[in-house]
Amino acid sequence: MKILKTIDLSKTYGKGESKVKALKNINIEIEKGKFTSIIGPSGSGKSTLLHCMAGLDDITSGKVLLDDKDISTLSEEKLSQLRRRKFGFIFQSFNLIPVVDVYENITLPVSLDSKNVDKNYVYEIIEILGLKDKIKKFPNELSGGQQQRVAIARALVNKPDIIFADEPTGNLDSKTTQEVINLLKLCVEKFGQTLIMITHNNEIAKMADVCIKVQDGKVLEQ
Numbered sequence: 100m101k102i103l104k105t106i107d108l109s110k111t112y113g114k115g116e117s118k119v120k121a122l123k124n125i126n127i128e129i130e131k132g133k134f135t136s137i138i139g140p141s142g143s144g145k146s147t148l149l150h151c152m153a154g155l156d157d158i159t160s161g162k163v164l165l166d167d168k169d170i171s172t173l174s175e176e177k178l179s180q181l182r183r184r185k186f187g188f189i190f191q192s193f194n195l196i197p198v199v200d201v202y203e204n205i206t207l208p209v210s211l212d213s214k215n216v217d218k219n220y221v222y223e224i225i226e227i228l229g230l231k232d233k234i235k236k237f238p239n240e241l242s243g244g245q246q247q248r249v250a251i252a253r254a255l256v257n258k259p260d261i262i263f264a265d266e267p268t269g270n271l272d273s274k275t276t277q278e279v280i281n282l283l284k285l286c287v288e289k290f291g292q293t294l295i296m297i298t299h300n301n302e303i304a305k306m307a308d309v310c311i312k313v314q315d316g317k318v319l320e321q
């Protein structure tokens with residue numbers, strides 16, 4: 100089953116002389132419950148594609164279908180609700196909140212949406228990600244790998260349908276990278292989520308179920 104599709108998706112930045120065609124008629128389909136990697140050279144349009152699929156960036160033409168519904172025409176308010184409820188995000192810079200502890204960093208997306216925190220589920224995630232003895236720590240007391248594991252826990256806490264990850268291991272050494280990717284895969288498998296991840300790294304791209312190659316704003320192969 101396909102959870103997300105793009106139809107002739109194009110994105111152009113700027114106007115006139117400074118116009119950049121970042122995406123040119125992209126047609127891709129993302130399989131539900133699978134791990135899809137997006138690989139390509141710097142500037143090829145990977146981040147733009149991810150942002151357009153996740154409703155973080157407006158598109159110039161085409162469609163983005165989530166469960167066959169076009170999300171590119173939604174209002175900013177509806178889009179932000181959709182992102183909060185259905186999507187999880189992990190970025191290269193962990194984007195943790197420095198003044199609250201690990202537990203609060205993880206549970207904040209749920210409390211922001213004024214839903215009750217499912218404590219059993221939160222502790223299950225914390226356990227899997229090996230953060231049990233870290234929940235009272237603050238982000239600056241953690242290593243990079245530990246901080247990224249907190250960011251993964253935070254992305255999972257809403258039980259999102261899709262997790263969008265933009266170079267999540269870009270700031271980590273190769274051993275920690277393997278650990279983090281393995282944990283991410285484990286969580287996705289365990290909770291049946293769909294993972295879409297950008298990477299520069301061929302080895303990581305190969306760990307995915309599906310690999311999409313992007314070059315010069317176009318999809319080379321899926």
Ligand SMILES: Nc1ncnc2c1ncn2[C@@H]1O[C@H](COP(=O)(O)OP(=O)(O)OP(=O)(O)O)[C@@H](O)[C@H]1O
Pocket residue numbers: 112113119120121139140141142143144145146147148
């Ligand atoms: N906000 C923006 N304004 C203007 N041009 C942009 C903007 N964001 C990206 N671009 C341009 O769009 C093209 C695609 O950029 P994008 O960031 O999607 O590539 P990428 O494959 O993710 O690169 P990297 O691997 O270096 O992060 C590039 O030519 C970039 O310069």
